[in-house]
Amino acid sequence: MxxxxxxxxxxxxxxxxxxxxxxxxxxxxxxxxxxxxxxxxxxxxxxxxxxxxxxxxxxxxxxxxxxxxxxxxxxAGRIQDQGVCYSLKVKTKQDLNREVVKADSATAKIPELDFEIPAFTQKGSLSTIEGLLDRAVAGLEQDQPGRRAADPEVADRIEEFIQKLKKLKEVEEEFTLVIEDPSGNSFVENPVAPQRDEALTVTRFKRTVQQDKQLGIRPDDDDEEDDLSEDPAGNDLETMRQEVLVFPTNCPECNAPASTNMKLVRIPHFKEVVIMATNCDSCGHRTNEVKSGGATEELGTRITLHVTGPSDMTRDLLKSETCSVLIPELDFELGMAALCGKFTTVEGLLKDIKDLTVSKNPFVCGDSSTPDRVEKLSEFGKKIDRIIAGELDAHLVLDDPAGNSFVQNVYAPDPDPEMTVEKYTRSFEQNEELGLNDMKTENYQEEN
The missing domain is CATH 2.20.25.420 (ZPR1, zinc finger domain)
Known part of the structure; x- marks a missing residue:
């Protein structure tokens, strides 16, 4: 068959x-x-x-x-554009019930025990943190009878380590679980969604050449890093601004062949951006993404918009992939890279936030859902709808350490009374996330 x-x-x-x-x-x-x-x-x-x-x-x-x-x-889904790393501080026994999607390409670590489950040593699983620990214990206990016969000393040390793993389930002391997946297809549950989880840190990263080889998306004999600093076809930048580039890709929903259109666009009173759009003729799925066409700014940017009515919904908005979104009135925070770069309106961004946290949340339906969680997320979705309808005043905060986000000033060139734009100096941690601490652009040539 x-x-x-x-x-x-x-x-x-x-x-x-x-x-x-x-x-x-x-x-x-x-x-x-x-x-x-x-x-x-x-x-x-x-x-x-x-x-x-x-x-x-x-x-x-x-x-x-x-x-x-x-x-x-x-x-059977596609490999994501970026890898993902989840770092969770396990403080209570309730944290052991968090659901975890661990792909076979993911590495699981517990730094306090210097314990690591390497990638591709276990099959992908949908479990809980407790189930992840039980699986690790079962794997270590599997060959213990043979070890005791061949090398009792090694078997005793492994048995001692197994007891330490079992003791973690009592959560007598806080420990850290780190799941790093270069394919981007792993997931750790946030039980307080859509609010920010203080115990869970999610970071996205660019895969290395070695990780691309492990995932099978780069030939083994290809050791060159990607160089996107210049157009490989030698096209003039001004020519690229005038035309729409089309290149083949696969639909992220049904994986059928599709085409992605890309164009350089200059936003008035701001800068140049790259807009990419994909339309699948097979399933009808449509997606768009925006990336900044300029350099990282000297200072970070924090834009605060006071949303007072439906008229604010039509403001143009550029959210880069390094920008986090906050709505203080809803105690909501969306970290960077949770949504891709977007050139949309305020209403479009709010609808995307609602879809991400409510409609497309994998733990809202089926066996993974609980009545309290569904009710909480449903109430959050209703508040978003009230903001869009102008029935609830709120502040929309775009915090972009790279300085590449933008909200339209409808009073331009005069100041906007409902919007404040702050410039700030990035912290060391923000520079580290942007990869700027290791970047040297001056005096980098070796002396003769």
């Missing part, structure tokens, strides 16, 4: 179908070799979608000869 039906091939539809109990859709069965007894067993595979999450491949193997079985879940 083929995983892709003839109808899907002819119609260009997605081979990943939504979970539907009313649809009679049987998994694919493949005869496979059992790695326990080396007889033939059966592998069952199901290509499906988890609502508000992504496409997955569910596979299950069973052997009728020896009774051995194995189950596995693999992500």
């Amino acid at each position: 083929s995983l892709i039906s003839e109808e899907d091939v002819r119609g260009g539809g997605s081979v990943f179908r939504d979970i539907n109990a009313d649809e009679d859709w049987q998994p694919t069965e493949i005869e496979s070799l059992c790695m326990n007894c080396y007889q033939n067993g059966t592998t069952r595979m199901l290509l499906t979608k988890i609502p508000f999450f992504k496409e997955i491949i569910v596979s299950s193997f069973s052997c009728a000869n020896c009774g051995w079985s194995n189950t596995e879940i693999q992500s």
